[in-house]
Amino acid sequence: MTQLSENCFADAGSQLTVEEAQRLITGNVAPVEGVERVVLADACRRVLAEDVLSPCDLPPFDNSAVDGYAVRIADLDNAGRLPIEGTLAAGAAAVGPLQPGTACRVLTGAAIPSGADTVFMQEDVHVNEDRTVTLPAGLRRGANLRRAGEDVACGALALPRGRRLRAQDLALAAALGLRDLPVRRRVRVALFSTGNEIVEPGSPLGPAQRYDSNRTLLASLVKAAGATVTDLGILPDQAVATRRAIMDAVAGHDVILTSGGVSAGDEDHVRAVLKESGQLVFWRLAIKPGRPVAMALVGGVPAVGLPGNAVAAFVTFLHVVRPLLAALAGMAVPAVPTVPVVAGFSYRKKAGRREFMGVRLETGPDAVPVAYKHSRDGSAALTSLTETDGLVALPESATAVAPGDSLRFIPYELLL
Numbered sequence: 562m563t564q565l566s567e568n569c570f571a572d573a574g575s576q577l578t579v580e581e582a583q584r585l586i587t588g589n590v591a592p593v594e595g596v597e598r599v600v601l602a603d604a605c606r607r608v609l610a611e612d613v614l615s616p617c618d619l620p621p622f623d624n625s626a627v628d629g630y631a632v633r634i635a636d637l638d639n640a641g642r643l644p645i646e647g648t649l650a651a652g653a654a655a656v657g658p659l660q661p662g663t664a665c666r667v668l669t670g671a672a673i674p675s676g677a678d679t680v681f682m683q684e685d686v687h688v689n690e691d692r693t694v695t696l697p698a699g700l701r702r703g704a705n706l707r708r709a710g711e712d713v714a715c716g717a718l719a720l721p722r723g724r725r726l727r728a729q730d731l732a733l734a735a736a737l738g739l740r741d742l743p744v745r746r747r748v749r750v751a752l753f754s755t756g757n758e759i760v761e762p763g764s765p766l767g768p769a770q771r772y773d774s775n776r777t778l779l780a781s782l783v784k785a786a787g788a789t790v791t792d793l794g795i796l797p798d799q800a801v802a803t804r805r806a807i808m809d810a811v812a813g814h815d816v817i818l819t820s821g822g823v824s825a826g827d828e829d830h831v832r833a834v835l836k837e838s839g840q841l842v843f844w845r846l847a848i849k850p851g852r853p854v855a856m857a858l859v860g861g862v863p864a865v866g867l868p869g870n871a872v873a874a875f876v877t878f879l880h881v882v883r884p885l886l887a888a889l890a891g892m893a894v895p896a897v898p899t900v901p902v903v904a905g906f907s908y909r910k911k912a913g914r915r916e917f918m919g920v921r922l923e924t925g926p927d928a929v930p931v932a933y934k935h936s937r938d939g940s941a942a943l944t945s946l947t948e949t950d951g952l953v954a955l956p957e958s959a960t961a962v963a964p965g966d967s968l969r970f971i972p973y974e975l976l977l
Contacts, residue, residue, distance in 0.1 A: 607744035850917070915954060
């Protein structure tokens with residue numbers, strides 16, 4: 562369980578920008594304790610806990626990058642025709658050094674005999690009937706030869722701690738002869754929804770009720786971020802039940818994550834409970850959708866209350882919870898990737914807040930992607946997420962969008 566000092570945060574009070582909230586979170590959150598070793602097959606997307614130094618040279622020996630002929634380049638000063646002395650295939654060890662004035666037939670990946678310093682591609686040479694090879698002039702010394710340790714030298718940093726391991730990182734570890742890696746334990750998240758108006762999918766609906774989609778959404782996002790989820794279900798709009806659930810979740814979890822109940826209505830109890838039970842770090846962000854998002858420390862554990870509307874919960878998860886989980890996992894906060902696109906719509910907004918909206922992309926003139934706004938507005942319209950390719954972020958200073966304007970596009974596929 563994460564234990565953070567409540568003195569490290571100060572209640573920000575006013576609306577924060579996205580960057581201010583992220584700095585407040587990541588500057589004061591320490592990684593979870595606990596390291597385990599996992600085999601490479603189970604290490605993808607886990608966070609490396611320690612620097613990995615290379616235990617050997619990679620490649621471990623000088624080898625040929627092509628099928629061809631290994632020579633001493635100095636032997637070509639006197640003649641461009643050398644006798645062929647032997648053949649080396651991949652996996653075969655040279656029995657001795659390359660004799661001066663000779664060429665050795667080598668196949669791709671084969672060890673280079675000592676003394677050889679250059680490999681001629683077989684396409685560039687002529688093999689004569691008397692088992693000699695004619696070599697062209699002009700090739701530089703060291704061509705087509707992979708030196709031992711040129712990729713990674715023995716003792717060099719191969720993989721830095723804090724990296725979320727990818728398939729290519731695991732391939733490098735395997736190439737270095739490693740079978741397992743030290744990774745941080747997964748961040749544990751307690752998740753629940755709030756609201757008398759929501760019920761479990763599949764249950765009978767009352768006359769003024771709807772199905773809870775937020776827990777499904779947020780649980781999937783948490784897992785995609787590499788953390789584990791404890792599903793605590795749906796809480797009624799009751800202060801006592803909300804307080805009990807939050808306090809019970811402190812034990813055994815690193816983050817408490819809720820949705821709903823963070824506005825200022827009579828039945829919005831989450832923010833009040835967070836403030837009474839711990840230290841409120843911030844409440845509102847200068848973004849749309851998602852202005853009412855609360856973060857507090859309860860018993861040293863970060864607790865985040867997201868808005869109840871699904872699109873607002875999605876946006877605030879990406880910009881608040883995602884960096885929080887990254888910091889707790891011991892990795893650098895992942896940058897939100899953006900791609901330049903051109904607006905294919907008109908829109909007006911208020912200055913002073915960053916606004917996110919779902920858009921679909923089409924290829925415009927000169928293959929430039931054009932973004933088109935979803936037809937339905939509102940932070941509860943789930944189709945604005947399912948029928949779009951990503952979000953555009955309209956900066957705080959913007960007040961209008963016109964067709965042809967340059968926009969920052971955030972692809973879903975690069976976020977999740």
